[in-house]
Amino acid sequence: MAHAYTPGLKVTEKAVITKTRRLPILGEVLVEKGQAVSPHTIVAKTDIPGNPQTVNVANVLGVDPEDIVDFMKKSEGDSVKKGELLAEYKSFFGLIRHHVESPTDGTIEMISSVTGQVTLREPPVPIEIDAYVDGIVEEVLPKEGVIVKTEGAFIQGIFGVGGEAQGVIRVAVDNPGDVLDASCIKEDDKGKILIGGSLVTADAIKKAGELGAKGIVVGGIIDTDLIDYLGFDIGVAITGHEDVPVTVIITEGFGKMKMADRTFGLLNELNGFKASINGATQIRAGVMRPEIIVPGYEAGVRSDLLDLTKGLVPGTPIRIIREPYFGILAEIVELPPELEVIESEARVRILRARLEDGTVVTVPRANVEMIEG
Amino acid sequence: MQEHTNAFEPDREINSVLATDCGSTTTKAILIEKVGDEYRLVVRGEAPTTVEAPFEDVTMGARNAIREIEELTGRKFLNDQGVITPTQPDGTGVDIYMSTSSAGGGLQMMVAGVVKTMTAESAARAALGAGAIVMDVISVDDGRKSHEKIQRIRHLRPDMILLSGGIDGGTITHVAEIGELISAAEPKPRLGIGYRLPIIYAGNKHARKHISNILGEKTDLRIVDNLRPVLEMELLGPAREEIHNLFMEHVMAQAPGYNKLMEWTPIPIMPTPGAVGACMQTASSEYDMSVIGVDAGGATTDVFSVFGEFFNRTVSANLGMSYSICNVLLEAGVSNILRWIPFSIEEGALRNRIRNKMIRPTTIPQTLDELIIEQAIAREALRLAFEHHKSLAVGLRGIHRQRTIGDTFEQSGSGETYIDMAELGMLIGSGGVLSHAPRRAQAAMMLLDAFQPESKTMLAVDSIFMMPQLGILASIHPKASMQVFDRDCLVKLGSSIAPVGPNGSVKFGEPCLKVTFDFEGETIEESVPFGSLKLVPIPENKTTEVVIHPARHFDVGRGYGHDLETTVNGGVVGVIIDCRGRPVALPEDVQERNLKLVEWFIAMNMYPEESLRKYAQI
Numbered sequence: 001m002a003h004a005y006t007p008g009l010k011v012t013e014k015a016v017i018t019k020t021r022r023l024p025i026l027g028e029v030l031v032e033k034g035q036a037v038s039p040h041t042i043v044a045k046t047d048i049p050g051n052p053q054t055v056n057v058a059n060v061l062g063v064d065p066e067d068i069v070d071f072m073k074k075s076e077g078d079s080v081k082k083g084e085l086l087a088e089y090k091s092f093f094g095l096i097r098h099h100v101e102s103p104t105d106g107t108i109e110m111i112s113s114v115t116g117q118v119t120l121r122e123p124p125v126p127i128e129i130d131a132y133v134d135g136i137v138e139e140v141l142p143k144e145g146v147i148v149k150t151e152g153a154f155i156q157g158i159f160g161v162g163g164e165a166q167g168v169i170r171v172a173v174d175n176p177g178d179v180l181d182a183s184c185i186k187e188d189d190k191g192k193i194l195i196g197g198s199l200v201t202a203d204a205i206k207k208a209g210e211l212g213a214k215g216i217v218v219g220g221i222i223d224t225d226l227i228d229y230l231g232f233d234i235g236v237a238i239t240g241h242e243d244v245p246v247t248v249i250i251t252e253g254f255g256k257m258k259m260a261d262r263t264f265g266l267l268n269e270l271n272g273f274k275a276s277i278n279g280a281t282q283i284r285a286g287v288m289r290p291e292i293i294v295p296g297y298e299a300g301v302r303s304d305l306l307d308l309t310k311g312l313v314p315g316t317p318i319r320i321i322r323e324p325y326f327g328i329l330a331e332i333v334e335l336p337p338e339l340e341v342i343e344s345e346a347r348v349r350i351l352r353a354r355l356e357d358g359t360v361v362t363v364p365r366a367n368v369e370m371i372e373g
Numbered sequence: 374m375q376e377h378t379n380a381f382e383p384d385r386e387i388n389s390v391l392a393t394d395c396g397s398t399t400t401k402a403i404l405i406e407k408v409g410d411e412y413r414l415v416v417r418g419e420a421p422t423t424v425e426a427p428f429e430d431v432t433m434g435a436r437n438a439i440r441e442i443e444e445l446t447g448r449k450f451l452n453d454q455g456v457i458t459p460t461q462p463d464g465t466g467v468d469i470y471m472s473t474s475s476a477g478g479g480l481q482m483m484v485a486g487v488v489k490t491m492t493a494e495s496a497a498r499a500a501l502g503a504g505a506i507v508m509d510v511i512s513v514d515d516g517r518k519s520h521e522k523i524q525r526i527r528h529l530r531p532d533m534i535l536l537s538g539g540i541d542g543g544t545i546t547h548v549a550e551i552g553e554l555i556s557a558a559e560p561k562p563r564l565g566i567g568y569r570l571p572i573i574y575a576g577n578k579h580a581r582k583h584i585s586n587i588l589g590e591k592t593d594l595r596i597v598d599n600l601r602p603v604l605e606m607e608l609l610g611p612a613r614e615e616i617h618n619l620f621m622e623h624v625m626a627q628a629p630g631y632n633k634l635m636e637w638t639p640i641p642i643m644p645t646p647g648a649v650g651a652c653m654q655t656a657s658s659e660y661d662m663s664v665i666g667v668d669a670g671g672a673t674t675d676v677f678s679v680f681g682e683f684f685n686r687t688v689s690a691n692l693g694m695s696y697s698i699c700n701v702l703l704e705a706g707v708s709n710i711l712r713w714i715p716f717s718i719e720e721g722a723l724r725n726r727i728r729n730k731m732i733r734p735t736t737i738p739q740t741l742d743e744l745i746i747e748q749a750i751a752r753e754a755l756r757l758a759f760e761h762h763k764s765l766a767v768g769l770r771g772i773h774r775q776r777t778i779g780d781t782f783e784q785s786g787s788g789e790t791y792i793d794m795a796e797l798g799m800l801i802g803s804g805g806v807l808s809h810a811p812r813r814a815q816a817a818m819m820l821l822d823a824f825q826p827e828s829k830t831m832l833a834v835d836s837i838f839m840m841p842q843l844g845i846l847a848s849i850h851p852k853a854s855m856q857v858f859d860r861d862c863l864v865k866l867g868s869s870i871a872p873v874g875p876n877g878s879v880k881f882g883e884p885c886l887k888v889t890f891d892f893e894g895e896t897i898e899e900s901v902p903f904g905s906l907k908l909v910p911i912p913e914n915k916t917t918e919v920v921i922h923p924a925r926h927f928d929v930g931r932g933y934g935h936d937l938e939t940t941v942n943g944g945v946v947g948v949i950i951d952c953r954g955r956p957v958a959l960p961e962d963v964q965e966r967n968l969k970l971v972e973w974f975i976a977m978n979m980y981p982e983e984s985l986r987k988y989a990q991i
Contacts, residue, residue, distance in 0.1 A: 024561075049559055051524070052557035052558065053520060054519045054520075054523075054553070054557065110556070112549065112553055112587075114546060114549040114580075115546050115550045115553060116546075117550065117553055119553060223721065223724040223725050223728050224724070233699075233703050234699055235697060237696055237697070237699070237732060253728075254728040254732075255722075281732075283695075283696050283731065283732060283734055321733045321736055322729075322733070322736040322738070322739060323740060323742070324739065326729065342739050343739060343740050343741055344738045344740060344741055344744040345744075345811035345980075346809070347811075363739065366736055367739060369733075
């Protein structure tokens, strides 16, 4: 393979970000190209056909399906109100009477003389899509939605739960190795996006939710704490639709994991800024990672950043993402071109990296990621 | 059907074939040529698939993979129009080009029928056999209320729906009811926001008019022969054919660049799993034995089986080794994974490790511990996928059948699985965890533990996953396909000999099997006690006559305690005498179990012995 390493997660103070905001079915776009939008600006809307409901009229009336038309009080296309008479059957001079009332407001869509069923369509359900971030409408996708463009800081996490949210960033710990526990959460954290260090505790997530915080960004989480928070286990890495009060984004992985200095440093600089976040994660072709976007952040000139566009080269800062050095940050020392046999006896492409304590170790290239700028 | 500009002439002699498989992450190309009288794999190339943004053109990845072949052979296969066919006088090009595809999520279907265990099950078999992922099976009796079914249909956005139900001449009410539910749900296709969803109707022919009335306008309705015209018969061919047609016309035509790719080849593009199934079927008929194949992928595990006339495929959509690895943990449970690990690891630490593999799926095990953990998870993923397969690979249900004394097998007519492990001739594994295991014995052991084949079974792995290309090749040139399959694709690990039993109280260490090998003029005798494994180094491409004498509580296919004389095949691992019992007897006590695992791993030469002895502290 051309790239035998995991492309890193973006952690950058200045990026051009585009977000496609698309309706699930065709509808109407409400904004124009070039228009400035804020996160809550409705950019497109549509009406999803209402829920259908079926009523087996033939069964209720006790008649053959092919006869129900004779007993219907309404026709296809008619509007009905909940409780309104749909069909009626009388015999023995009215002594035996069966009738069917509409279970909902709606329209009669189909009267089937094959099954004896009547299908009612509830009123359409309006769906609106907002802009999610502060930005400019870059492109209008006719009847489908828009592409919103913004500039600012952009940080990707590795895994998240919970959907889109907006809030003001507050760094709640002093160091990237600190644990974000309940004591770090303040009474005035309503609407905030809280930044932790190596771990968030179950109590802290609970308290943040109770106080109305919007998000938590942290290095790691214990697997069972996440399950407790969600109320169910995650089998497949598709998230973002969980009904949870606080969107949680982890930047490093599961377990107690110090947040990368670069990520923590940038989040510190963004303290007090308004951000849009999304926990949605999908790990497959077309990978989607959780994100923190701070539109409008003007980065100062940083001279300490390396040029990371060349891929893996000696000097590139990396994070090791598998045992036995999982979560450790390092710097590439050497990239031997030939395959080497590692402890598991696999012959793979490797690199040598210097850990923070100065030790040089051998790691498969597949097990590192760049901390991308 | 797509018009092919490059029409295939069946009588044309084929000396060279270029085939690609456009997978969801990698596009793999192989070049096959006739060398003397034999077709052989010449070279392979691969490149990242380019269906997703920013490229959004599948032919770029295909070109890159083929370009690698050009570089390795020093020959030219591509021009501006695509692959050069047929071979030109100057030596450029190949005689034929073909491709399979699972890019962009493959083929995703919903199926519906009247009775869950009858027409709906037949419809699911038709869809799976055509290479689809079945997102849901809707039936009148599936236990859900009408509005729940409607919500489900609305929520899913399949590529197409297969609707069946009723035998010809039977009542039309129930299939009409399902049709009305689909109509009410107004389902939308996954690709192409403004398109009508294709629906294949393969039910009671007398309901066609009504189905046309309710679905004809709203959807792209296709009508084919009933897949259960009578209760006793399943006719899946027409439905599968229409699925393939729609796959080409609708799904492929809307995937980026596929219109171009279709012009390169005279043969319709096949869904990758459908092609693998075709390869397995050809192999079964060529070797004249029952075959089970498994492809353990990152997201899904596919199982294929061919027993006599029965071919089945199942997809365990959420059992995989990376993207859906946490689902293996969820379904199997931690204790079932831990039972294959011969050292102690805290449950929480194991759970976190598995989650970290899910979120960083491209990483590989660096340490021996990590490798053993990954292979333990693989055993459970394979076991669960096989359980799933057995539940669907069944004879037709709903038939009253008179059993006679001659009915020796459980299959057919009763809804019982026809997978008979004692009848199984060959078990083929593919997918990274099996094909790329550092030692081949590890792949053999994963297959043995997960599938637990009985009696005598040949174990093999697919060396570089070229079964999709060989499957599509089999559709026009089975001989070429099978020659490459046998010589270049399969890595034969060796036969396993595994007795069923014990059928009474037998302790570990008591006699189980005595096997006498007559190998190249030399007689080798091996006595293996119950609870043990023995590896006999018979090399690849060698066969040997054996006489197997089971102890009275064990059966190798001739009845308990009865001898079996047969031929077994060697392999890169050797002949494996597996006397651990069926099902494999694992000690309950953790310490005892760990020692047993270490003993087995050492017997199989699976991992460095020094490290294994450390685990067991022996």
